[in-house]
Amino acid sequence: MKALGIVFRKEMREILRDRRTLMAIGLAALATPTVLIVISQVSTKTATQTYTVGYAGEIPVGLDTLLSATGLKLESVTDPAEAAKHQVDVGVVFQPTQIDEYYDPTRQGAQVADTRLQTVLGQYNAAKAAAALQQKGIDPGLLNPVPVKVHPLSSPTQAAGNAFLSFFLPYILITMVLTGGLSAALDSSAGERERKTLESLLLTPTPRSRILLGKILSVTLISLIAAIAAIGSMLLALTQVSLVGGTHIYLSPLAAVVMVWLAVLLAGSFSSLTLALGTLAKNFRQGQAYSTPLYFITIFPASIILFIPDFNPSLAYYLIPILNAVLVLRDAIVHNSVAWPALAVTSVSLVATGLFCWFAALRLFTREALLVRS
Amino acid sequence: MSPAAVKVDRLEKTLGKNKVLRGISLQANSGEIFGLLGPNGAGKTTTLRIICTLLAPDAGSVEVLGFDTRSAPEDVRRRVGVVTADIGVYPRLSARENITYFAELSGVLDGEVNQRVDAVLNRLDMASFANQRAESLSSGQKQKVAIARAIVHDPAVLMFDEPTSNLDVLASREIRNFMVESRGRGKCVIFSTHVLHDAERLCDRVTILHEGSVVATGPTADVRGAHRELEDAFLELVEK
Numbered sequence: 001m002k003a004l005g006i007v008f009r010k011e012m013r014e015i016l017r018d019r020r021t022l023m024a025i026g027l028a029a030l031a032t033p034t035v036l037i038v039i040s041q042v043s044t045k046t047a048t049q050t051y052t053v054g055y056a057g058e059i060p061v062g063l064d065t066l067l068s069a070t071g072l073k074l075e076s077v078t079d080p081a082e083a084a085k086h087q088v089d090v091g092v093v094f095q096p097t098q099i100d101e102y103y104d105p106t107r108q109g110a111q112v113a114d115t116r117l118q119t120v121l122g123q124y125n126a127a128k129a130a131a132a133l134q135q136k137g138i139d140p141g142l143l144n145p146v147p148v149k150v151h152p153l154s155s156p157t158q159a160a161g162n163a164f165l166s167f168f169l170p171y172i173l174i175t176m177v178l179t180g181g182l183s184a185a186l187d188s189s190a191g192e193r194e195r196k197t198l199e200s201l202l203l204t205p206t207p208r209s210r211i212l213l214g215k216i217l218s219v220t221l222i223s224l225i226a227a228i229a230a231i232g233s234m235l236l237a238l239t240q241v242s243l244v245g246g247t248h249i250y251l252s253p254l255a256a257v258v259m260v261w262l263a264v265l266l267a268g269s270f271s272s273l274t275l276a277l278g279t280l281a282k283n284f285r286q287g288q289a290y291s292t293p294l295y296f297i298t299i300f301p302a303s304i305i306l307f308i309p310d311f312n313p314s315l316a317y318y319l320i321p322i323l324n325a326v327l328v329l330r331d332a333i334v335h336n337s338v339a340w341p342a343l344a345v346t347s348v349s350l351v352a353t354g355l356f357c358w359f360a361a362l363r364l365f366t367r368e369a370l371l372v373r374s
Numbered sequence: 375m376s377p378a379a380v381k382v383d384r385l386e387k388t389l390g391k392n393k394v395l396r397g398i399s400l401q402a403n404s405g406e407i408f409g410l411l412g413p414n415g416a417g418k419t420t421t422l423r424i425i426c427t428l429l430a431p432d433a434g435s436v437e438v439l440g441f442d443t444r445s446a447p448e449d450v451r452r453r454v455g456v457v458t459a460d461i462g463v464y465p466r467l468s469a470r471e472n473i474t475y476f477a478e479l480s481g482v483l484d485g486e487v488n489q490r491v492d493a494v495l496n497r498l499d500m501a502s503f504a505n506q507r508a509e510s511l512s513s514g515q516k517q518k519v520a521i522a523r524a525i526v527h528d529p530a531v532l533m534f535d536e537p538t539s540n541l542d543v544l545a546s547r548e549i550r551n552f553m554v555e556s557r558g559r560g561k562c563v564i565f566s567t568h569v570l571h572d573a574e575r576l577c578d579r580v581t582i583l584h585e586g587s588v589v590a591t592g593p594t595a596d597v598r599g600a601h602r603e604l605e606d607a608f609l610e611l612v613e614k
Contacts, residue, residue, distance in 0.1 A: 013467065014467065017466040195465065196458075196460035196462030197464060203426055203428065203454070204476060205481055206479045368389075368430070
């Protein structure tokens with residue numbers, strides 16, 4: 001085990017002197033908060049922005065006040081349908097018995113304006129109907145025969161924040177665990193061949209399995225540092241910004257523990273995998289080419305949460321590496337609880353994946369072709 | 375006669391579809407410089423790689439100081455130091471750190487590592503650049519780092535595989551001087567080269583390989599025979 005420590009120390013020393021790796025970690029730590037601040041500003045701007053309603057006809061009494069209060073500005077136009085294509089966000093024709101609305105769903109501003117307009121009109125219609133009934137001496141409550149009283153079991157704003165985190169956190173965790181240690185892994189494997197230090201290293205009496213394990217441990221550690229730096233800076237940024245509706249987001253201690261555990265498992269597997277790929281390559285650049293498909297393979301499971309937010313898989317799905325980590329982390333964030341069988345299956349699956357990658361890396365690292373091709 | 379440090383017996387090796395070694399046998403002794411000569415592709419590097427356990431033989435056997443390369447590869451590696459033409463060093467480590475790393479991996483005891491590293495730094499006159507990062511060193515300085523890491527564990531067998539092919543005249547001379555000095559210390563020095571002029575000057579005994587087979591072996595003077603230079607004997611042998 002002493003040899004393992006020697007290799008680990010040397011690899012860490014080299015990694016920490018490698019500008020590529022340090023820049024990757026630094027950029028990740030800066031990029032995530034920057035993206036969050038931009039998202040926050042865009043969402044705030046969208047929520048507070050005033051949209052224009054181009055209209056023709058006579059505005060129903062009181063509606064203009066409601067529209068104005070909801071951030072919809074009225075502007076008289078001759079042809080609302082034509083104006084809704086470019087000039088205004090929504091076009092409306094007020095007729096005595098109905099209102100015609102024109103909007104282009106391909107325009108994001110038109111979609112927001114439409115939603116606001118529908119809400120205002122719904123409230124206006126309800127108020128008008130209630131006033132008419134009251135004038136005739138009929139209880140307006142008749143319009144709402146079964147009133148619904150909602151009792152949220154958790155904070156809706158917190159739930160919105162959790163939903164946001166449940167997408168971003170697995171995504172950042174997986175991409176950072178992969179990319180944070182990639183440069184170090186390739187430098188430590190393909191780089192050895194490219195610099196022609198591999199032969200000298202393999203000439204030492206240290207068993208190759210320990211040399212490889214020392215390398216894997218150092219890459220794992222640097223991957224974890226990269227992931228934690230990115231996630232830490234993101235959580236720090238979240239304390240300073242708020243999303244729509246003033247939602248502040250925080251990560252529960254349980255989710256944080258689950259995240260770190262998954263990060264360790266993922267980092268171990270990815271380190272072995274990238275080292276194995278690096279061992280196949282003759283130089284750093286070739287190693288990068290071999291590793292490129294990994295980005296797509298790893299990001300795909302994280303995207304499932306975006307496209308199928310209510311995906312509730314059976315336990316067998318937790319055998320699929322990466323997807324299982326995404327699902328466990330999502331559950332821990334959204335529900336603030338852990339399904340222990342799912343976590344157990346996930347842990348076994350990721351440990352098995354790590355071991356498989358480790359054996360593959362060791363096999364590649366000890367084959368003669370490694371030196372002959374050098 | 376000095377004891378045999380390296381014994382190679384009927385060695386065979388195929389790489390891909392190419393039969394590189396066809397049953398070669400040789401013996402190198404302690405306290406001598408043994409030349410392994412031959413044109414490019416003759417099998418010199420493959421032979422050295424088998425001796426130092428980087429490759430496994432298909433047939434035949436190799437013993438280094440009584441240790442079989444198949445059954446005791448780690449014991450063999452502990453007793454061998456190899457210097458090649460590829461002077462690859464870790465660029466972000468200093469010369470001293472490079473050497474220390476190999477000393478530790480080669481099993482030098484904790485308390486002796488610094489002492490051993492200082493000793494080789496002095497021996498190879500490296501003190502002036504010992505703490506410089508390897509990426510800023512000249513080729514000659516890097517070659518010294520490569521030698522230092524190969525000898526820091528004080529191996530009994532030293533193998534030089536075309537060590538001067540990438541070096542200028544001054545650095546080449548230092549390598550040659552080092553080989554002579556190592557012989558004086560009782561080491562077994564195996565010198566693989568196609569520069570016959572160097573071999574003739576340095577080697578006590580030589581083996582000439584051609585297309586994976588031994589075509590001549592013996593004391594350098596005997597192999598040269600009646601020819602004026604070793605090169606003439608070599609050309610006659612390989613052009614037969």
